[in-house]
Amino acid sequence: MFVPPAVAARVVLEKALRDKARSVFAERLAHYAAQLGVAAPPLRLSAARTRWGSCSHHGRISLNWRLILMPLAVVDYVVAHELAHLKEMNHCPGFWSVVQQLCPDWQARRRELRQLARQIPQI
């Protein structure tokens, strides 16, 4: 089978980034889950264009693998945000105080996420 080199490189790159994302995100989830006093939840990688993370009602956390292209501080904000949903399944003030506890400068990190989201390479 002939695979055009440009396509093959893209596939290889995405796989390498997904592998790295899986290990970094699992490590950060374990770190913040311990701080929150909960077991590290199962992780799924997502690829949504506009959504960086989500937390299901069953407590399964999905993180966008493209976050691996962002600084670790931004990844940590998304991880802390989704973990906080294990305590509060909404965005009420109680939810944000859990985020604050895990990630005191979450507001700056969220701003950075929004800025970087516009510049991220389209892999």
Ligand SMILES: [Zn+2]
């Ligand atoms: Zn949320």
